[in-house]
Amino acid sequence: MIALLRRDLTLAVRAGGGFGLGVAFFLILCALVPFGVGPDTTALQPIAPGILWLGALLACLLSLDRIFALDHEDGSLDLLATSPLPLEGAVAVKALAHWITTGLPLILAAPLFGILLHLPGQAIPPLLVSLLLGTPALSMLGAFGAAITVGLRRGGLLLSLLVLPLYIPTLIFGTEMIRRGQEGGATATPLLFLAGITAGTLAVIPFAAAAALRVNLR
Amino acid sequence: MSIWEYANPVKFMRTSGAILPWVVAGAAVCTVTGLVWGFLTPDDFRQGSTVKIVFLHVPAAMMAINIWVMMLVASLIWLIRRHHVSALAAKAAAPIGAVMTLIGLITGAVWGQPMWGTWWEWDPRLTSFLILFLFYIGYIALWSAIEDPDSAADLTAVLCLVGSVFALLSRYAVFFWNQGLHQGASLSVQSGERMSAVYRYPLYLTMLGFGLLFLSLLLIRTRTEIRRRRLAALQAREMRA
Amino acid sequence: MIELGKYAGAVIGAYGLSLALLGGLIWQTLAANARARHALERQESRG
Structure with missing residues (x-):
């Protein structure tokens, strides 16, 4: 592994x-966002959590199809499927690799971009924690979507159509957490929900993704 | 005699062909009578004549959710027992569910405009219906994207399973996200303020009508899918010969 | 004719749009079914 x-x-x-x-x-x-909504702090500050989360979500989405597509083309996916490593484990590792290459850099860069969007300093820790808790779920759900569409020639658009609705709960709780942090409120409830969704996703989705891969390799 | 006998396509075709006229007749009678009766009900003192929209809005919304549940059950049956009719029924149900969701959304918007002063509000119920619609679209798109029928059935079934969990999750997440404008359930047994009988009986009739309408459309569409599958099999055999 | 009052547009619009959608769905269902049945009959009578 x-x-x-x-x-x-x-x-x-x-x-x-x-x-x-x-x-x-x-x-x-x-x-680009300030060009669209104007440079005012009063306009940017309330939407900053949403923009940061949407940015993370879309950046994550862009690289999803690479999780399995290349391995499917050169046949190494078939080797993985026949190897002693269970396919569920392989899926989890692939999702982890995707998270390290896209999720982790995003988290490291997010505070900087938060400052660009006038996010107040007290909202930075919730931003970091919410991204840290939420992005693994994004990678794992993305791996599921990629596993479903791996055999398709034009899977890119379909992949986003399938995966984006699955991101809704994570997005809601992630932005809610930052917003509450911004207003100085209690962030524990969205934090727990976010953690629960990620934990559940990590536990269950590898099996669904591996099942989808097996169908596509049949 | 067990229900699994209907998993045999020939048996399914024969039985569904026999009951189909009755279901269609029942659907037509209940829906038309219910809607006409609903249209003739007196105006509500607060909502005026817009209350008549309820006879489309509530049954469509109810069917939108029930059809997804039916697809989930059919997908599970396909995954566990590998009955092709079950997978085809799930495929056949999806467009009906999408149209029902759309009707629920449109009638809701048209109703909300005079009552709440807005076509659309990011209210939990409305939002979760929009999300349900997105799930229907993704499911239908996946079916049409995959060529091999068995792989398509497997992958859409897995998607339906995962999608159900996340649709439910989204439903509770949006409650957390925004408090609503939409009234609570009008027909629930617990709620103190119940709908007057003038509206309740035609509503029950349209609900029954929409259920039968779904059943008849589902049977016809499943029969279409079975015929298409048989046609493809015959053509493949001819190619080989 | 029943009196719909000031909300006539909303009520008729809701009914019209919904019935149009349902009608479209029913038409599509029947047309696809007829097409599949004819294609199958042609194939079966040939083979």
Whole structure:
């Protein structure tokens, strides 16, 4: 499993932009928003949590189809399926690799972009915690969507159609947590919900994704 | 005699063909009578004539949820017992469910405009219906995207399972996110203020009518799918010969 | 003719749109069914 993780990470780095591309997209999105809504602090501050979460969500979505597509093309996915490593484990590792290459850089960059959008300082810790708790669920659900659409030629658009509705609960609780942090309220309730969704997703979705992969490899 | 006998496509075709005229007749009678009766009810003292929209809005909304549940059950049966009719029934039900959701949303919007002064409000009930509609769209899109019928059935069934969990999760998440404008259930047994009998009986009739309408459409669409499947099998056999 | 009062547009619009959607769905269902049945009959009579 560790070998698989190392291989995926190496591939992502070698392919170029594995780490940087998502963050660059995130930066562009955060830079474009003020052009759309105006540079006022009063206009930007209330929507900053939503923009940051939506940016993270879309940046995550962009790189989803790469989770299985390349391995499916060169046949290494079939090797994975026949290897002693259970396919569920392989899916989890792939999702983890996706999270490390896109989720983690996003989290590290998010405070900076929060400042760009005039997010007050007291909202930065909830922002970090919510992203840290929420993005693993995004990667795992994305892996599920990628597993379902791996055999399709034009799966990209369908993938977003399937995956985005699944992101709604995470998005709601993530932004709610930052908003409450911004207003100085108690963040425990959304935090617990967010953690619960992520834990449930990590526990159950690998099985669904592996089942979908097995169907696609049949 | 067990219910699993209907998993045999031939048996299903014969039985559904026999009961279909009765179901269609029942659906037509109940829906038309219910809607006409509903249209003739007196105006509500607060809502005026808009109260007549309830006879479309409530049955459509109810069916939208029930059809998703039916698809979930059919998907589970397909995944566990591998009965093709079950998978095809789930496929056949999805567009009906999507149309029912759309009717619920549209009638709700048209009703909300004069009552709440807005076509759309990000209210928990409205929002979760929109999310349900998105799930229907994704499900239908996935069915039409995959060529191999058995893989399509498997993958959509898995999607339906995961989607059900997340649709339910979204439903409770949006309650957390925004408090609503929409009134509570009008027909629930617990609620103190109940609908007057003038509206209740035609509403029951349209609910029954929409249920039968769904059943007849479902039977016809499933028969279509079975015929298409048989046609494809015959053509494949001819190609090989 | 029943009196719909000032909300006539809303009521008629809601009924009209819903019945149009239902009608479209029923038409599509019947048309697809007829097409499948004819194609199948043609295939069966040929083979």
